[in-house]
Every structure is written in structure tokens, then in C-alpha cells.
Amino acid sequence: MKNSKLIIACALAALTLGGGILWASDHADAPKVTGKSTDITDLYVFQGANTNNLVFVGNVQGLMSPATTATATFDENTMIEFKIDDNGDNVEDQVIQCVYKGGQMYIYGPVKPAQTGLAATVVGTASVVVPVTPYSATTPITATGSTGITAFAGPRDDPFFFDLNQFHKITGGTATGFLPTGNDTFAGTNVMSVVVEVPKSMFTSTTGKIGVWMQTHQKM
Amino acid sequence: MKKNIITLLSFCALTAALSSCSKNNNNATPTDPNTGAVFAVTGDQVGRPGIATVFVGAADKDTFNATIPSVMSAAFQSKFVTQLQAYNGGAYTSNILGLNASAFMGVLSTDVLNVSLTGKTTYYDGTNVLTGRALNDDVIDVSLTLIFGGPNGTSNPGLTSDHVNANDKAFLTVFPYEAAPW
Numbered sequence: 391m392k393n394s395k396l397i398i399a400c401a402l403a404a405l406t407l408g409g410g411i412l413w414a415s416d417h418a419d420a421p422k423v424t425g426k427s428t429d430i431t432d433l434y435v436f437q438g439a440n441t442n443n444l445v446f447v448g449n450v451q452g453l454m455s456p457a458t459t460a461t462a463t464f465d466e467n468t469m470i471e472f473k474i475d476d477n478g479d480n481v482e483d484q485v486i487q488c489v490y491k492g493g494q495m496y497i498y499g500p501v502k503p504a505q506t507g508l509a510a511t512v513v514g515t516a517s518v519v520v521p522v523t524p525y526s527a528t529t530p531i532t533a534t535g536s537t538g539i540t541a542f543a544g545p546r547d548d549p550f551f552f553d554l555n556q557f558h559k560i561t562g563g564t565a566t567g568f569l570p571t572g573n574d575t576f577a578g579t580n581v582m583s584v585v586v587e588v589p590k591s592m593f594t595s596t597t598g599k600i601g602v603w604m605q606t607h608q609k610m
Numbered sequence: 611m612k613k614n615i616i617t618l619l620s621f622c623a624l625t626a627a628l629s630s631c632s633k634n635n636n637n638a639t640p641t642d643p644n645t646g647a648v649f650a651v652t653g654d655q656v657g658r659p660g661i662a663t664v665f666v667g668a669a670d671k672d673t674f675n676a677t678i679p680s681v682m683s684a685a686f687q688s689k690f691v692t693q694l695q696a697y698n699g700g701a702y703t704s705n706i707l708g709l710n711a712s713a714f715m716g717v718l719s720t721d722v723l724n725v726s727l728t729g730k731t732t733y734y735d736g737t738n739v740l741t742g743r744a745l746n747d748d749v750i751d752v753s754l755t756l757i758f759g760g761p762n763g764t765s766n767p768g769l770t771s772d773h774v775n776a777n778d779k780a781f782l783t784v785f786p787y788e789a790a791p792w
Contacts, residue, residue, distance in 0.1 A: 428653030567768020606653030
């Protein structure tokens, strides 16, 4: 166990110091966001256990050790936003906005955004407010609003899995392929996660499909 | 005059009743602390897994995060094709989806996750293509196969799977689906 932690620490050091190709889904992808509360690791969108619902998972602040996670928080100055295109033009028609305030995550929408693009204004009042689940909690805290939206916010195991170390060796020229049994570089690391489950009936798309992307923004 | 006062009072009562009613209509606090707040500084942006880190050159990474999806393809498709060919030593022809370099990068350079509202949601399961992204989808193997596997998915066998086939913790079958932190 100590050994695997050491390996992860080394991998993190390599990520920080290495100038080579990184492929950590979206973890630490660009200079302006690396190491900040705006750094997205992954976006997942899938059908819920109740197939009438769609689940949005937005993860930020990746590659956290358990010790780091114990003191990690969301940032009141950062909005986490899911953008939804309902007609295939890759412009958002609805948004789900997640804003942390006073120990709780406020979830807005899905609602027509005040503007499209890179900036965001909080629209209306929250659809659901959920206390952030503390690291020490044994069960996740969830809340469901009157419109049927369920939300969670707090630390979770990073669901991403990849032998990033071996990929580095391949791209660095010291290996020619992956191992017969790979090693998950993200094993044992956590993220800060927002999970929002939304009734499919709340989407304005009439084509049976939507396009989704995730953004973070900060207050001035 | 008396009648007016009574009318006024009942109007007040009605207003109070209505406003308390609307307050109970959502799960927010009566005065929402964030309504109208502006978040104007661009942060990060992602649709599909790994696009920025695999196909976007170091000098463009911040720019990619600040490029809205509707103009991404025009800005990045040809650069992505160059990167795809660089990974393949110039030998990329097609992949298991039958997409040549230009078509494949035309799809990926618009970094938006396609999601179905009517059926199975998966990045790719052999049948369904880009209908969502589930937690247990092996998006790395899918991506590696599409990039290195050629038209039959059998080229470069040492590069088409990292042989990490699942997460280090089991996912939950119920909300919030992700595993507890380490």
C-alpha cells in the first residue's frame, strides 16, 4: 500500500514536472486551470437507475490523495455548469448551474441561460440545495427538490481509470506498448464531484438526443 | 372607506399567502444567495474525455478551453488531423467506425458529448456509438482503438488497450453512483 502511494506520488510529480504529452482525461489539461478549483477532470452523462432520468456527473480538482481530500472544499467563486444543446448547433439552449455557498451546493435549472458562451449568470432560484457531504461521512448526503431533481456534492473516488504511466513511457520512447496487465494510475485518488439527476421530461430537445459539455467559470 | 380597508387587508393576506406558497415551491432558501451572480472569468471546458490532452498542442490548450463548441471544428479540425497522423507515423487510414482522418477529427474537434434521451447511454459498446458516457465505460480503450486500431481495430495491438478495464472501486447501483472517496 505504501508502495502504491509512492508510485502515485511519483506519477503526480511527473504530471506536474513533465512537459510531454499528458492524457488524464481532462485532469490538469491546460496552464490556466491546472491546480485550481476550476480544473475539470471528467464529465459523465448517463441514464439513471430510473431510466426516466438522466444523470450528470461533473468532477473537478483531480489527483487528490486521501490526506488532501480531507481538507478539500468547493470554491464559492467557481461555478460548475453543464451546457445542453437541444438541436445540434452546438450552442447551449439549457444549462444546469452548480454554485457552492456556505457549505451547500445550489443547483439551478435546467433553464435557458441568460447568455451563451464562456461567462454565466445564475438564473432564477435553486431547483435543489444539498449540503456538501463531508469527507468523514459514511453515507452520501443527497437532496431532491420539488421538480424531481436529485443532487449530491462532495468528495468521491475518481471514476476515471487509465495506465497513464505506461502511456508516458510509450510516448516518451522507453516502451513500445501497454503491459499485459495495466496499472491504474488514478487508483487511490479522489475528486470533488457534483452529481445531478434530472427527469428527462425537463429537456427541451424534441429529437431524442442532446449535446452536453461542462464549463467552469469564476467571479471577477 | 371601511370597505377599502377591508379590501386592502384581504389583499395583503392574499399576497402573504401567495408569497409564502411560492417560497415553499422550491427547495431553495427564501432568499437565494446566488441569483443573478455573474461568473465572467473563463475556466475549464470539456465534452468528451481526453480530447484537449490528446489532440490539442501545448500552445493551444488555454485557447481550446476558451473556444465555444460551435466554432471549434473550424479552428481545430486540421490541427487535430496533423496530430492524429503524428501519432500514427503518417499511416492513419480509417478506423472501426469507417471514418477517415478528416471525418474522424471533424467529429472529435467539436468537443461536445452526444447523449441519447431514449436508450442506452454509452461512449461505445460495439453497437451504440457516442450515446453518452457511463462511469464504467472504458473510454481509453475505445479512444486507443479508434486512433491506433485501423479499419478492423486489429492494427497496433500493443497500443489499442491499456489493459486497465475497470475502476479501482466498484460503482454504486444507486445515486450518486460514484464510489466513496479513498
